[in-house]
Amino acid sequence: MVVDHFEARLVKLARKGDQGAFAELVDLYKDKIFHLAYRMLSNRHEAEDIVQETFLRVYKSFHRYDDKQKFSTWIYRIATNLCIDRLRKRKPSYYLDAEMNDQEGMDGYTLIPGDERTPESEYLLSETQEMIHQAIEGLPAKYKSVIILRYLQDLSLQEIGDVLDMPVTTVKTRVHRGREFLRKKLENKVF
Amino acid sequence: MDCKQASSLMHDYLDEDLTHGQAVELKSHLKDCSACNERFKELEQTEMVLFAAIKPRSITASDELVDRIMSQIPNQRKQQAWIGWIRKHPALTAAAMFLFVMLFSAISLWESDDQLVVKTADLDQVIINGNTVTVPSGSTIAGNLTVENGKAEIYGDVQGNLTVIDGSYYQASTAHIAGEIKSIDQALDWIWYRITDMFTEVAYK
Structure with a gap:
């Protein structure tokens, strides 16, 4: 409640052009947006691009933000749409590569020598986690966004509906199908 | 209850969207049907594993990202304000343009003749x-x-x-x-x- 109030104040100030308040909002949300984008795209570099683009959009279209809506819902909507666009624009071959790649997070950027970015597989000690991440990566985009918002961002079904601008019944169906898909993928490996 | 219905109720249960009556029905079906029982266990585990595993660990956005974002903000803002004003006041903009052109031509006319x-x-x-x-x-x-x-x-x-x-x-x-x-x-x-x-x-x- 206190956090919500604080956030609402920041949003109000930032909308009036207060740069300090905007910087605080960036600080509050940059990691959440980054993780969302990283899970959606499985690429660090692209995820950072999405974070940057999301905040620029927020700044540019602040006049369109309706303050009856939660700020988080609004910013997640912008970020998710940017991710979905990005996935659509990807070449199909890249898509296949991404699915078959056994080292998560590996791509052209991470292979550049001297780059300080590290593929996530180095952080992931457990095979189980790696398997789960790969399973999520293999989800079709429309299930992926729902699953990520549900499990990573801890959003309720209603909130996911608000973010993706779709009825709760659709969200439910997608959560069920996504869950079923993941269960089948993990059934003989993890359990 | 058939297995298809049971499956749908399982998901509702995981969504915390199940009435007490439905829960009792589902439980009695799970007792009798070992396939569904197995499936339910797997779904429950999937759910728990997802909540636990998807959470970010040490991977975070790079530190200079905030600076990069903030450095792009002010330019954007100035331009926006300027264009926004013009969009909101088309008549004033036209009038200002007219005055500007008039003044400019008048001044150039005034300065041009220095002949007797x-x-x-x-x-x-x-x-x-x-x-x-x-x-x-x-x-x-x-x-x-x-x-x-x-x-x-x-x-x-x-x-x-x-x-x-x-x-x-x-x-x-x-x-x-x-x-x-x-x-x-x-x-x-x-x-x-x-x-x-x-x-x-x-x-x-």
Whole structure:
């Protein structure tokens, strides 16, 4: 409640052009947006691009933000749409590569020598986690966004509906199908 | 209850969206059906594993990302404000543009003529020497005399108005000027003179 109030104040100030308040909002949300984008795209570099683009959009279209809506819902909507666009624009071959790649997070950027970015597989000690991440990566985009918002961002079904601008019944169906898909993928490996 | 119905209820249960009655029904089905029981366990584990595993560990956005974002903000803002204002006030923008163009052309017109210009009906009655226009004593100008960018020296008679633009005039004690004497040396006065001049000309024609 206190956090919500604080956030609402920041949003109000930032909308009036207060740069300090905007910087605080960036600080509050940059990691959440980054993780969302990283899970959606499985690429660090692209995820950072999405974070940057999301905040620029927020700044540019602040006049369109309706303050009856939660700020988080609004910013997640912008970020998710940017991710979905990005996935659509990807070449199909890249898509296949991404699915078959056994080292998560590996791509052209991470292979550049001297780059300080590290593929996530180095952080992931457990095979189980790696398997789960790969399973999520293999989800079709429309299930992926729902699953990520549900499990990573801890959003309720209603909130996911608000973010993706779709009825709760659709969200439910997608959560069920996504869950079923993941269960089948993990059934003989993890359990 | 068949297995298909049971499966749908399992998901509702995981969504915390199951009524008490439905929960009792589902439980009794799970007791009897080992396939569904197995499936339920797997779904429950999937759910727990997802919540636990998807959470970010040490991977975070790079530190300079905030600076990068903030450095892009101000430029964006200035441009936005400027364009936004124009979009909101099209009439004012058009008026401002019009005034700007008018002022610009008027100034360039004003600055362009620094040549001596003498306007009078009786040009033979004046003596022009350099940029000095002299009406000698004894000569009479029947109408108006206008001198631009020069000096007017009046010793004789002017029966109309004397107008001096961007210059000076000297009136001797012998001079007689019947009309008004106007001395204009400022842009605004000059514009006003042009406008009134245009109207009087129009009115006379």
